[in-house]
Amino acid sequence: MNADKIPDIIIGRLPVYLRALQRMAENGVKTTSSQELGEHVGISAAQIRKDISQFGEFGKQGTGYSISFLIDKLREILNVNRMWDVAIVGAGDMGHALARYQGFTNRGFRVVMIFDNDPAKVGLKVGEYTIEDTAKLVDRIRTSKIKMAMMTVPASTAQAVADKLVQAGVKAILNYAPISINVPESVHVQYIDPSTHLQRMTYYLD
Amino acid sequence: MNADKIPDIIIGRLPVYLRALQRMAENGVKTTSSQELGEHVGISAAQIRKDISQFGEFGKQGTGYSISFLIDKLREILNVNRMWDVAIVGAGDMGHALARYQGFTNRGFRVVMIFDNDPAKVGLKVGEYTIEDTAKLVDRIRTSKIKMAMMTVPASTAQAVADKLVQAGVKAILNYAPISINVPESVHVQYIDPSTHLQRMTYYLD
Numbered sequence: 001m002n003a004d005k006i007p008d009i010i011i012g013r014l015p016v017y018l019r020a021l022q023r024m025a026e027n028g029v030k031t032t033s034s035q036e037l038g039e040h041v042g043i044s045a046a047q048i049r050k051d052i053s054q055f056g057e058f059g060k061q062g063t064g065y066s067i068s069f070l071i072d073k074l075r076e077i078l079n080v081n082r083m084w085d086v087a088i089v090g091a092g093d094m095g096h097a098l099a100r101y102q103g104f105t106n107r108g109f110r111v112v113m114i115f116d117n118d119p120a121k122v123g124l125k126v127g128e129y130t131i132e133d134t135a136k137l138v139d140r141i142r143t144s145k146i147k148m149a150m151m152t153v154p155a156s157t158a159q160a161v162a163d164k165l166v167q168a169g170v171k172a173i174l175n176y177a178p179i180s181i182n183v184p185e186s187v188h189v190q191y192i193d194p195s196t197h198l199q200r201m202t203y204y205l206d
Numbered sequence: 207m208n209a210d211k212i213p214d215i216i217i218g219r220l221p222v223y224l225r226a227l228q229r230m231a232e233n234g235v236k237t238t239s240s241q242e243l244g245e246h247v248g249i250s251a252a253q254i255r256k257d258i259s260q261f262g263e264f265g266k267q268g269t270g271y272s273i274s275f276l277i278d279k280l281r282e283i284l285n286v287n288r289m290w291d292v293a294i295v296g297a298g299d300m301g302h303a304l305a306r307y308q309g310f311t312n313r314g315f316r317v318v319m320i321f322d323n324d325p326a327k328v329g330l331k332v333g334e335y336t337i338e339d340t341a342k343l344v345d346r347i348r349t350s351k352i353k354m355a356m357m358t359v360p361a362s363t364a365q366a367v368a369d370k371l372v373q374a375g376v377k378a379i380l381n382y383a384p385i386s387i388n389v390p391e392s393v394h395v396q397y398i399d400p401s402t403h404l405q406r407m408t409y410y411l412d
Contacts, residue, residue: 008406015405016397019384023361041386079408086404093306097299098400103384107401108408147411148404155229172407174400178225178309180247188410190403191222194304194380195313197396198292198354199221200214201378202285202314204394205353 010051011078016041017048018074022106025067033064080108087141087170089161090152091116091124091131094176098150099126109148113140117157134161141168148172155179162189216257217284222247223254224280228312231273239270286314293347293376295367296358297322297330297337300382304356305332315354319346323363340367347374354378361385368395 020040024032034045034052041048052058058073059065075081086109088095099114114126117134124131132140141149149170153161158177165173172188175181178196183189226246230238240251240258247254258264264279265271281287292315294301305320320332323340330337338346347355355376359367364383371379378394381387384402389395 011409012406014409015399015402016386018405019399019402020386023385039388042388077409078405079411080405084404084408084411093303097303100299101400103399104401107405109401109404148407150400171411172404174403174407179229180222180226182245182248188407190407192398192400192403193221193225193309194307194356194398195310195315196221196225197380197398198290198315198378199224199284199286199313200218201354201380201394201396202290203217203220203283205285205290205377 006054010054013043013047013051014074014078016043017052018071018078018080019107021067021071021074025071030067031064032067032070034059037065075108078108082108084109084148085112085144085146086110087112087137087146087149087165088114088152089116089134089137089149089165090154090176091118091121091126092152094152095150096126098152099129112144112146115140134164137161137164138168141165141170146170148174150174150176152176212260216260219247219249219253219257220280220284222249223258224277224284224286225313227273227277227280231277236273237270238273238276240265243271281314284314288314290315290354291318291350291352292316293318293343293352293355293371294320294358295322295340295343295355295371296360296382297324297327297332298358300358301356302332304358305335318350318352321346340370343367343370344374347371347376352376354380356380356382358382 034048038045038048055077058070088098088111091114099111114129115132115134115137121131122133149165151161155177158179159181162181162183166183166187174190176192178193240254244251244254261283264276294304294317297320305317320335321338321340321343327337328339353376355371357367361383364385365387368387368389372389372393380396382398384399
């Protein structure tokens with residue numbers, strides 16, 4: 001497997017396959033085909049076969065894929081056959097929602113701390129977490145060797161927070177702030193901005 | 207402008223350009239270049255010029271782009287030179303966060319109603335909205351001619367809710383449920399699943 005050679009667009013589809021396979025497994029299904037998986041995720045069987053074959057020969061002609069085997073392989077490829085600690089920066093509504101979100105279970109992620117720069121929020125509880133002062137973020141994250149963070153801060157402070165996260169050794173940032181951030185090439189960023197997603201659809205509406 | 211011929215990947219970048227331009231305008235900047243805009247959004251100047259030129263000749267050699275003019279054009283192209291009413295289905299933590307989210311302001315969207323199927327929640331207030339019974343969703347959305355919805359429901363009910371939204375005439379769904387949904391071709395779907403976004407990054411981490 002050569003990480004450099006696989007287009008990111010393919011990498012982006014693997015978590016969607018994994019999610020569908022995990023759901024099928026939860027429902028007691030043991031084997032599947034690229035055809036059936038394709039119907040679940042809305043992607044053609046040919047595309048799925050092509051994507052998965054980039055990483056090896058995981059299915060058998062005629063019998064299809066063993067779901068548990070393919071789940072194991074995809075978790076290994078995506079490096080989620082382990083648990084990643086994730087910090088949240090920004091304890092507003094979205095930060096609260098993420099801190100309490102059940103959807104990280106079984107996907108490889110565990111929220112371990114949450115920060116805010118508002119003195120009125122520091123020390124308060126969010127679920128099982130106590131909100132910590134953003135001023136302590138670099139030390140706390142570095143000491144805990146946390147490599148991933150979700151930023152739910154206003155656009156106006158997003159770059160400063162991103163800089164702190166990079167300084168603390170974070171290598172992957174999921175940015176909910178509605179602004180693009182600049183980070184070194186070694187740091188990965190993904191964006192979640194509902195307005196951006198909605199605008200991508202209004203283009204097609206009358 | 208021929209909607210059929212422009213790849214969706216380009217359409218997906220336009221809201222990011224628009225967001226950056228709106229921020230520059232808020233900061234009092236009047237003109238920009240593809241170079242400068244590219245630095246803000248982390249996309250090459252050549253790519254930006256190519257993307258924008260799909261829709262016409264909006265910049266001038268040497269003087270660059272008038273920000274207000276380009277904002278107007280992008281809002282027109284993305285159909286957000288108007289206000290879209292959006293319904294939220296699912297009044298959990300994420301539904302609450304979206305109902306109170308300030309980031310739709312000036313982006314073309316306005317949350318107008320929120321539904322939940324939990325009798326204990328129906329009738330309660332979320333900000334200025336009263337949570338309505340999902341049983342009334344089809345009638346309410348159809349009567350109000352709402353074309354867009356955000357689904358923040360569990361995976362187990364997502365397809366049933368999507369079917370109702372389609373039945374009600376919704377043409378664009380932003381799906382926060384961690385599952386792919388099947389809708390007719392005329393209905394657009396975008397997905398927001400933090401675990402999927404995080405897994406796309408762990409692939410690249412050690």
